[in-house]
Amino acid sequence: MTIDGFATRDDETRAFSLEERSFSRGELPSGARAGDYIVGYAIARGGCGAVYEARHSRTGARVAMKVLHGTLAASPKMVKRFLREVEVVRLLKHPGIVEIYDAGELADGRPFYVMEHLDGVTLDVLLREEGRLSPEQALDLLEPVCSALEAAHTAGIIHRDVKGSNIFVTRSAPRAVKLLDFGIAKLMEPDAGATGFTTAGRAPGTLTIMAPEQILGGAIDARVDVYALGVLLHRLLTGKLPFYSPDATELLRQHLEEPPPRPSRRTPLPPALDAVVLRCLEKQPEHRFASVKSFLCTLREAVGEPASGRSSLPDVTVDAIAVYLDLRARFDEDDLDDLIADELGRVLDLAEERLRSAGLTLVSTTGNEILAVRQLSFDPEEAQRGREEVLEAAVMLQDEIAQTTRPDARVHVNLCLHAGPVTVRSMLNPEIIGGALAQVGSWAPVEDVHGLCATEEAVRGISGFELAAGxxxxVLVAARPLSPPPSPTLRCGPA
Structure with a gap:
């Protein structure tokens, strides 16, 4: 049987040839032929396939080519799922959905399809580069995503995996936003007798964005995509996912049981935006927005129409110093007693109070971390004094935490400083919206550090502290011990 140039196989146990085994281990070599196309370089790799830059052998037209991994091509189910993406996308002719031009098979039998080549980055990468977005920026990005989803839903297709890595933002002007990867898309009204691809208890999708009914393997409709939009909007506005745990079971429990956090708990936002996110993240689908269109209309109202002529001042980049507190708790859920929970809350409350008192703005706060930033003066001497004041406050905070926290091997506190640029909206009423300093993952330690640590940028030119290799x-930072007072000199008077 063939589907659009593909030959599907019913033999799941056929042996791999030497060529196929080399393909499953590595990449398509540059210059390889795939139908009418010549393969260039690898663009990206995923769990099911790899994407390559390629060119048409006759016209030279530049395209992107997605190829199923060699180890998966032996499975008829995986081949069908791969072909399903081609079938679904070809049903949708929309400027916000990547266009598929052609499809075929490699010499080893692996299916591939050819799509438009896009020059840009995924939304995941954009967020890592720029930090959290303003409500207006989030709306600008979500408008075309919602338009693409609305077209899919109208055609009876649910995406089921609306996340940052599946949204592509082009670098060219005017900027285009494309919704990618319909590999696990589902028809809302499948043909009679269609079995689909979902196995009970193993619903496809990404755990960080899955709606409760999707997790449980129940009936789904367009509102699972509305749930994912709520997760995405929360992340755009705060830089954080609403639910996260490195343990999959705990993450699923959060989606199923925990109330979603208000975005305004993590960054200053109006209540109207909180309401939009929380309605998307309702556990029961009937309590969410009924459609992507109603979600988008409400989001527009919450953001508000931009002022005529956009008279506000442009975003600017300024120097700042940041303090990052990372509270690491390692224990099973059954081990979390009231004393530990109280202790975690006490450390966070103490840190918030001390950092605010030192003139820092709490840019991000969650249940286990705080990022606080203080802008520095344009005057070099004043900027130096500002860094010294923040460093002194961090040393005092580290000492206070160490002296008052009950020793417990299951809990560790990392406290780190860094100085660098931040992007600020409106110097009249400053709001930190991004920049290198906000990218904590690029400078904060991964390992546990015992004591206050700082980057070289944070301590450069500063004296009055003890510095040691970290x-x-x-570097590790501590207060310099006070010199002992000189011993009094005894003078002998006349006998």
Missing amino acids: PPGL
Whole structure:
């Protein structure tokens, strides 16, 4: 049987040839032929396939080519799922959905399809580069995503995996936003007798964005995509996912049981935006927005129409110093007693109070971390004094935490400083919206650090503190011990 140039196989147990085994281990070599196309370089790799830059052998037209992994091509189910993406996308002719031009098979039998080549980055990468977005920026990005989803839903297709890595933002002007990867899309009204691809208890999708009914393997409709939009909007506005745990079971429990956090708990936002996110993240689908269109209309109202002529001042980049507190708790859920929970809350409350008192703005706060930032003066001497004041406050906070926290091997506190640029909206009423300093993952330690640590940028030119070698790229900072007072000199008077 063939589907659009593909030959599907019913033999799941056929042996791999030497060529196929080499393909499953590595990449398509540059210059390889795939139908009418010549393969260039690898663009990206995923769990099911790899994407390559390629060119048409006759016209030279530049395209992107997605190829199923060799180890998966032996499975008829995986081949069908791969072909399903081609079938679904070809049903949708929309400027916000990547266009598929052609499809075929490699010499080893692996299916591939050819799509438009896009020059840009995924939304995941954009967020890592720029940090959290303003409500207006989030709306600008979500408008075309919602338009693409609305077209899919109208055609009876649910995406089921609306996340940052599946949204592509082009670098060219005017900027285009494309919704990618319909590999696990589902028809809302499948043909009679269609079995689909979902196995009970193993619903496809991404755990960080899955709606409760999707997790449970129940009946789904367009409102699972509305749930994912709520997760995405929360992340755009705060830089954080509403639910996260490295443990999959705990993450699923959060989606199923925990009330979603208000975005305004993590960054200053109006209540109207909180309401939009929380309605998307309702556990029961009937309590969410009924459609992507109603979600988008409400989001527009919450953001508000931009002022005529956009008279506000442009975003600017300024120097700042940041303090990052990372509270690491390692224990099973059954081990979390009231004393530990109280202790975690006490450390966070103490840190918030001390950092605010030192003139820092709490840019991001969650249940286990705080990022606080203080802008520095344009005057070099004043900027130096500002860094010294923040460093002194961090040393005092580290000492206070160490002296008052009950020793417990299951809990560890990392406290780190860094100085660098931040992007600020409106110097009249400053709001930190991004920049290198906000990318905590690029400078905060991964390992546990015992004591206050700082980057070289944070302590450069500063005296009055004890500095020692720390983890790579970091130094350990402590208050310099006071010199003991000189011993009094005894003078002997006349006998």
